[in-house]
Amino acid sequence: MxxxxxxxxxxxxxxxxxxxxxxxxxxxxxxxxxxxxxxxxxxxxxxxxxxxxxxxxxxxxxxxxxxxxxxxxxxxxxxxxxxxxxxxxxxxxxxxSDRGYELLSFISNFIKEKESCYQSKQSKPGRPVKPYPSGFLDVYKEYRDGRFNGKEAAKRLAINYDKFRNLVKVFEFKA
CATH class of the missing domain: 3.40.50.1390 (Resolvase, N-terminal catalytic domain)
Incomplete structure (x- = not known):
C-alpha cells in the first residue's frame, strides 16, 4: 500500500x-x-x-x-x-462519488455528441440552410386548426406555397 x-x-x-x-x-x-x-x-x-x-x-x-x-x-x-x-x-x-463520475461521463458524452454534430454540419457542402422559417410552428398550428389555408400560411412566412407544402411534409413525416 x-x-x-x-x-x-x-x-x-x-x-x-x-x-x-x-x-x-x-x-x-x-x-x-x-x-x-x-x-x-x-x-x-x-x-x-x-x-x-x-x-x-x-x-x-x-x-x-x-x-x-x-x-x-x-x-x-x-x-x-x-x-x-x-x-x-x-x-x-x-x-x-459514483454519482459524480456518472455526471462527468454524461457531460463528456454530451460534449462529444455536440462536437460531432457540429463537425458534420460544418463539413456539409453548400450554403447552410435553416430548416424552417422563423415562426413556422405557430403558423403551422393555425394552418392545421383551419384558421387559414396553405397559401395564406406561406404568405405569412414570406415563402412560396410549394416551399410551405414541402416543409409541412418534412415536418409531418413519420419515421
Whole structure:
C-alpha cells in the first residue's frame, strides 16, 4: 500500500509547498509551460505503476486533466485498478462519488455528441440552410386548426406555397 503524490507545477516553490502539505511515499511531477499545459509523462508513468492498494494524492482535478474527457479517462483508470484518489481541494471531492463520475461521463458524452454534430454540419457542402422559417410552428398550428389555408400560411412566412407544402411534409413525416 503506497501513498503516491502527483503534481503539475511550473515552479520549484509549488513543488516544495505540496511536499509540506502531503505525506507520500513517492511523488510524480510534470512541469508545465507558461499556460499550465504539460505532456503528462509523469502522470502516465504514475498510472502504470499504481496498483489496487495504492492511494494517489493530488491538489485538484485540474492537475490530472485538461478537459472532461481526460478527467473521465483518469477516473475510470483509477476505478479499474481499484486505486483510491485523495483530493486536497475539499470542494472537488464530491466528484469522486459514483454519482459524480456518472455526471462527468454524461457531460463528456454530451460534449462529444455536440462536437460531432457540429463537425458534420460544418463539413456539409453548400450554403447552410435553416430548416424552417422563423415562426413556422405557430403558423403551422393555425394552418392545421383551419384558421387559414396553405397559401395564406406561406404568405405569412414570406415563402412560396410549394416551399410551405414541402416543409409541412418534412415536418409531418413519420419515421
Amino acid at each position: 503506497t501513498r503516491i503524490g502527483y503534481l503539475r507545477a511550473r515552479r520549484k516553490q509549488e513543488i516544495e509547498e505540496l511536499k509540506h502539505q502531503i505525506y507520500v511515499d513517492k511523488i510524480y511531477i510534470d512541469l508545465t509551460d507558461e499556460f499550465g499545459f504539460c505532456d503528462y509523462e509523469s502522470l502516465k508513468a504514475m498510472l502504470e505503476q499504481a496498483g489496487g492498494s495504492d492511494t494517489i494524492v493530488v491538489r485538484r482535478l485540474n492537475d490530472v486533466a485538461d478537459d472532461i474527457g481526460q478527467l473521465c479517462n483518469f477516473l475510470s483508470t483509477l476505478k479499474e485498478k481499484g486505486t483510491e484518489l485523495v483530493l486536497l481541494d475539499p470542494m472537488q471531492s464530491g466528484i469522486l
